[in-house]
Amino acid sequence: xxxxxxxxxAVSMMLALVxxxxxxTFTMGIDPEYNPFSYMGDDGEYxxxxxxxxxxACELLGWDFQIFGVNWDQKEMQLDNNECDCVWSGMTIxxxxxxxxYVISAPxxxxxxxxxxxxxxxxxxxxxxxxxxxxxQLGTSGEALLNEDLADWTATFGQLNTCxxxxxxxxxxxxxxxxxxxxxxxxxxxxxxxHEGLAIIDEDFGAEEYGILFRNGDDAKCAAIEDAVxxxxxNGTYAAIAADYPDIVDNLVFLQAD
Amino acid sequence: MSxxxxxxxxxxGLGKTCSIFFLTLLFALPLGLIVALLRMSxxxxxSGITRVCISILRGTPLMLQLLAxxxxxxxxxxxxxxxxxxxxxxxxxxxxxxxxxxEIYRGGIESMPVGxxxxxxxLGYSKFQCFIRIILPQVIKxxxxxxxxxxVTLVKDTSMAFTVSYQExxxxxKQIANSQTSFVPFIVAGVFYFVFNAVVxxxxxRIEKKLNYYK
Numbered sequence: 001x002x003x004x005x006x007x008x009x010a011v012s013m014m015l016a017l018v019x020x021x022x023x024x025t026f027t028m029g030i031d032p033e034y035n036p037f038s039y040m041g042d043d044g045e046y047x048x049x050x051x052x053x054x055x056x057a058c059e060l061l062g063w064d065f066q067i068f069g070v071n072w073d074q075k076e077m078q079l080d081n082n083e084c085d086c087v088w089s090g091m092t093i094x095x096x097x098x099x100x101x102y103v104i105s106a107p108x109x110x111x112x113x114x115x116x117x118x119x120x121x122x123x124x125x126x127x128x129x130x131x132x133x134x135x136x137q138l139g140t141s142g143e144a145l146l147n148e149d150l151a152d153w154t155a156t157f158g159q160l161n162t163c164x165x166x167x168x169x170x171x172x173x174x175x176x177x178x179x180x181x182x183x184x185x186x187x188x189x190x191x192x193x194x195h196e197g198l199a200i201i202d203e204d205f206g207a208e209e210y211g212i213l214f215r216n217g218d219d220a221k222c223a224a225i226e227d228a229v230x231x232x233x234x235n236g237t238y239a240a241i242a243a244d245y246p247d248i249v250d251n252l253v254f255l256q257a258d
Numbered sequence: 259m260s261x262x263x264x265x266x267x268x269x270x271g272l273g274k275t276c277s278i279f280f281l282t283l284l285f286a287l288p289l290g291l292i293v294a295l296l297r298m299s300x301x302x303x304x305s306g307i308t309r310v311c312i313s314i315l316r317g318t319p320l321m322l323q324l325l326a327x328x329x330x331x332x333x334x335x336x337x338x339x340x341x342x343x344x345x346x347x348x349x350x351x352x353x354x355x356x357x358x359x360x361e362i363y364r365g366g367i368e369s370m371p372v373g374x375x376x377x378x379x380x381l382g383y384s385k386f387q388c389f390i391r392i393i394l395p396q397v398i399k400x401x402x403x404x405x406x407x408x409x410v411t412l413v414k415d416t417s418m419a420f421t422v423s424y425q426e427x428x429x430x431x432k433q434i435a436n437s438q439t440s441f442v443p444f445i446v447a448g449v450f451y452f453v454f455n456a457v458v459x460x461x462x463x464r465i466e467k468k469l470n471y472y473k
Contacts, residue, residue: 073436100439133341135423139436147437159341162433163423168329172423175332175339 029084032069037090057228073139092141107209115201132179135169271427285352290359315357343424366397
């Protein structure tokens, strides 16, 4: 009986700990494989532009900073289920998110979709992709674009491979099982820089913006984060962190003001 | 997206799920028997190597094996990745399941009393004849429930092919779930798998009954 009581007490104390820890914890939802915005650094800790900005913002706000790796194609569901407090990971703002009532921060990054191909493939424009194999990451805005706005173009592909993460997309490209990868520009730049023989085809596939996704009704949290980020921009921390990511600096909204 | 569209879209992927399932069984069942015989070989080297292979295949996740078979040749030797993903997927599934089947066969074969071999020898059967005509039919009867177990697992494991972006039913389900932010495709997938397995269960039950000729 005593043992049972002790167990029950221990469990309830642990639960209490978990609950109380939630009070001023801010859990950032990221795609842990989205270099340069969020990825695992050489030391095994999550890092990246978004991660470092969020961490700095949480320090300013006095919040306990936590990271949660979301399943990118289920990020909205995971956010709704309180598994994280926001999704902040080079995430494209989609009309569908606004329609569903999510609170979304002001855009902080201007992005676009590009094609990555092998430099010697002879593919020079989107028109050359007829009958070719194209890879895209599941749950990205690129996938949505190909299946919705650009569906007519997608229909001319030989096949569209939806991959679990963009590393698989690029492995398929390098392994010749697809001819092109449709991906966000900063990710493409980061990958092409580290891998030889690849080229980026930059056409106008529709501009897009990155934002931070919060649950419906979390306006206060969103405002607090926006405010903290504004402070980081004002005191130069933002620019200092951005300087470590030269590929994305040009497209950061807050650094374009002047 | 309406429920009907969802079901139609996912049914399109069901064909690919079925091809993984049937091709894997086609290759893994005979391969498993060969592996089982190698495993029981009197040659210590042969049985030792087979034993290590089986323990690797059973001791590592199927997902890892899928990645290794699909992208391994490219990373190691620069060989192009296959455009038809069904090939690496079926290879990975077949060798993985052959390892499990092999151990089931072995259990079945070793459970046969020695007296049967001796009786067969006395009656003038060769070793090969004895195995094919006398031992194997009894083994199959005996191991069928265990095989059914694995076959049912195989149905559900086909969803793993998503790892290497093979567009089977569950992959399409995930795509719909993502674009619609809806849980319904997962329920549809669950129903699909359940019905598939109900059929498997029924068919295996019939086979078991048919083989039950001594009672």
